[in-house]
Amino acid sequence: xxxxxxxxxxxxxxxxxxxxxxxxxxxxxxxxxxxxxxxxxxxxxxxxxxxxxxxxxxxxxxxxxxxxxxxxxxxxxxxxxxxxxxxxxxxxxxxxxxxxxxxxxxxxxxxxxxxxxxxxxxxxxxxxxxxxxxxxxxxxxxxxxxxxxxxxxxxxxxxxxxxxxxxxxxxxxxxxxxxxxxxxxxxxxxxxxxxxxxxxxxxxxxxxxxxxxxxxxxxxxxxxxxx
Numbered sequence: 001x002x003x004x005x006x007x008x009x010x011x012x013x014x015x016x017x018x019x020x021x022x023x024x025x026x027x028x029x030x031x032x033x034x035x036x037x038x039x040x041x042x043x044x045x046x047x048x049x050x051x052x053x054x055x056x057x058x059x060x061x062x063x064x065x066x067x068x069x070x071x072x073x074x075x076x077x078x079x080x081x082x083x084x085x086x087x088x089x090x091x092x093x094x095x096x097x098x099x100x101x102x103x104x105x106x107x108x109x110x111x112x113x114x115x116x117x118x119x120x121x122x123x124x125x126x127x128x129x130x131x132x133x134x135x136x137x138x139x140x141x142x143x144x145x146x147x148x149x150x151x152x153x154x155x156x157x158x159x160x161x162x163x164x165x166x167x168x169x170x171x172x173x174x175x176x177x178x179x180x181x182x183x184x185x186x187x188x189x190x191x192x193x194x195x196x197x198x199x200x201x202x203x204x205x206x207x208x209x210x211x212x213x214x215x216x217x218x219x220x221x222x223x224x225x226x227x
Contacts, residue, residue, distance in 0.1 A: 047096020
């Protein structure tokens with residue numbers, strides 16, 4: 001089968017690739033950036049546009065330490081998630097984001113919730129991230145897998161009575177042979193964004209986020225509750 005694929009080294013990656021993502025044209029990127037930009041692009045097209053692949057140029061030569069640069073780390077995470085991604089692409093239970101300072105917030109309806117995805121921010125402006133990216137997968141009732149770097153995700157119900165949504169648990173972890181291996185359970189400052197609880201309550205929020213800090217991509221497993 002023939003299909004059109006963009007060999008792309010232009011700045012507006014999302015807009016251009018969206019023009020190729022059609023029901024009669026399988027999505028694939030045969031050549032594009034490596035590095036942090038490539039990692040972000042790969043997560044976006046695989047998560048949001050259901051791409052079957054993303055091929056960065058010079059992956060074997062463009063990392064100062066082979067196998068430990070941004071694109072290699074991104075592919076390690078994508079490799080762990082591959083079975084989940086393929087299943088979620090077929091079910092429509094996956095989304096992808098690519099954020100920067102001029103496009104720092106995206107809201108995505110996925111499952112029974114709206115996910116507000118923001119560029120990771122620190123307590124001081126100099127600690128704010130320049131770019132961030134992620135893949136979000138609705139894996140079950142009130143359950144999500146979030147993978148990526150430098151993003152924060154908060155959850156809001158789409159139910160008619162608009163209940164407040166909280167984080168029942170947030171675990172770091174990895175997948176090995178398709179099995180989830182939990183690491184640290186995150187709580188306290190690691191999931192708090194806003195300590196103005198009264199103000200958050202007025203917006204049906206809790207001030208908590210599932211946060212992926214730093215430029216090295218990682219995986220979180222999030223369980224929600226409503227009240």
